[in-house]
Amino acid sequence: MHHFEYRGGELYAEDVPVRELAERHGTPLYVYSAATLRRHFEAFDSAFEGLDRLTCYSVKANSNLGVLRLLGAMGAGMDIVSGGELHRALKAGIPAERIVYSGVGKRPEEIEQALEAGILMFNVESVGELERIGRIASRLGRTADISLRINPDVDPKTHPYISTGMKKNKFGLDMGTAMATYLRARDLPGVNPVGIDCHIGSQLTTLEPFLEALDKLLDFWRALGAEGIAIKYLDLGGGLGITYDAEEPPHPREFGRALAERLRGLPLKLILEPGRVIAGNAGILVSRVLYTKDTPSKHFLIADAAMNDLIRPSLYGSYHKIIPVLEQERPRRAVDVVGPICESGDFLARDRELPEVEQDELLAVLSAGAYGFTMSSNYNSRPRAAELIVDGAEVIVARRRETCADLTALED
Ligand SMILES: *Cc1c(COP(=O)(O)O)cnc(C)c1O
Numbered sequence: 424m425h426h427f428e429y430r431g432g433e434l435y436a437e438d439v440p441v442r443e444l445a446e447r448h449g450t451p452l453y454v455y456s457a458a459t460l461r462r463h464f465e466a467f468d469s470a471f472e473g474l475d476r477l478t479c480y481s482v483k484a485n486s487n488l489g490v491l492r493l494l495g496a497m498g499a500g501m502d503i504v505s506g507g508e509l510h511r512a513l514k515a516g517i518p519a520e521r522i523v524y525s526g527v528g529k530r531p532e533e534i535e536q537a538l539e540a541g542i543l544m545f546n547v548e549s550v551g552e553l554e555r556i557g558r559i560a561s562r563l564g565r566t567a568d569i570s571l572r573i574n575p576d577v578d579p580k581t582h583p584y585i586s587t588g589m590k591k592n593k594f595g596l597d598m599g600t601a602m603a604t605y606l607r608a609r610d611l612p613g614v615n616p617v618g619i620d621c622h623i624g625s626q627l628t629t630l631e632p633f634l635e636a637l638d639k640l641l642d643f644w645r646a647l648g649a650e651g652i653a654i655k656y657l658d659l660g661g662g663l664g665i666t667y668d669a670e671e672p673p674h675p676r677e678f679g680r681a682l683a684e685r686l687r688g689l690p691l692k693l694i695l696e697p698g699r700v701i702a703g704n705a706g707i708l709v710s711r712v713l714y715t716k717d718t719p720s721k722h723f724l725i726a727d728a729a730m731n732d733l734i735r736p737s738l739y740g741s742y743h744k745i746i747p748v749l750e751q752e753r754p755r756r757a758v759d760v761v762g763p764i765c766e767s768g769d770f771l772a773r774d775r776e777l778p779e780v781e782q783d784e785l786l787a788v789l790s791a792g793a794y795g796f797t798m799s800s801n802y803n804s805r806p807r808a809a810e811l812i813v814d815g816a817e818v819i820v821a822r823r824r825e826t827c828a829d830l831t832a833l834e835d
Contacts, residue, residue, distance in 0.1 A: 706792020729762025
């Protein structure tokens with residue numbers, strides 16, 4: 424569910440015509456719906472109502488400060504993967520004790536920054552990282568609460584680039600060595616093992632892999648208890664999928680019910696790290712068609728948004744629904760929607776049946792709220808798009824459009 428709908432023949436973002444936003448703020452343009460973000464967070468978080476829990480929104484999905492502030496105000500914690508994301512979360516006013524720090528390659532200065540801030544815990548992914556956190560914490564006269572990220576060797580049946588909990592992936596500790604690492608953590612000064620963590624992948628469309636991973640983690644948790652290691656937190660990561668095309672991912676309620684069956688009564692606080700399911704369908708990318716072009720084999724729509732703005736189609740072959748901002752009955756035809764970048768991999772859609780669109784018309788690329796702007800770049804020296812948050816009839820410029828001066832500001 425989202426709040427981008429046709430009204431009276433044109434697309435609206437909540438109560439504002441998208442055409443007006445494009446005329447006023449230019450294209451390409453990211454537009455987020457505050458009501459949709461709130462609704463998704465509420466639907467997700469309330470699905471686990473009976474359980475002691477903390478929902479830590481995954482900052483990398485959409486790290487705009489306006490988005491973080493909105494979710495923080497609803498009680499969200501944050502899952503971060505870098506010092507830059509820690510900076511954003513703190514700047515957005517998120518209390519440090521609601522921040523968990525994941526990621527396979529934390530730098531020493533990032534570890535120090537997080538210790539100084541007083542985050543809830545580190546999700547540790549290697550022995551080397553564990554020892555480094557212990558050393559840094561000891562030097563600072565602190566003890567770092569940590570969990571170990573377990574790689575449960577579960578196939579999440581998603582795109583290979585975003586599956587993270589299989590044996591061959593770089594993430595986490597395999598179950599064979601995890602126990603020895605917990606024992607090491609128990610005896611190591613500067614760290615205190617308080618949690619157990621996994622994150623098996625993104626855009627999962629069934630619950631089975633989550634439950635398989637959970638069962639493995641619970642078995643492991645019992646084994647830890649037998650070793651006298653008292654665990655408070657069970658972090659199941661993120662990964663719940665969304666509908667881009669025809670996927671039918673489980674509703675958070677089903678997820679909540681399935682977890683409650685297994686966790687109710689256990690002395691564990693559940694941590695979840697949803698990203699895509701909160702932000703994905705809460706954003707669109709608005710683009711203007713610069714040219715239409717027929718070749719003997721294809722009909723191209725050359726849009727002013729490109730792979731530097733939204734890389735998911737190029738990187739993962741992802742599907743994003745594309746609709747004209749102006750709703751009109753018209754014939755359909757198969758087109759490639761491409762951007763201005765000098766790569767044949769620069770496309771937003773291929774061989775897509777779309778209503779016939781004219782030069783200078785506006786298109787909306789849907790489901791672009793997660794892993795859209797955050798993965799954008801300046802390739803081809805393209806200033807990055809502006810980001811707006813629409814809240815009812817109110818429009819907030821959440822990030823101004825970059826200028827050419829911004830492009831060279833660090834090189835002058
Ligand atoms: C990316 C990531 C998430 C969020 O994944 P979604 O699929 O967006 O929900 C959560 N936890 C970790 C550790 C991640 O790397």
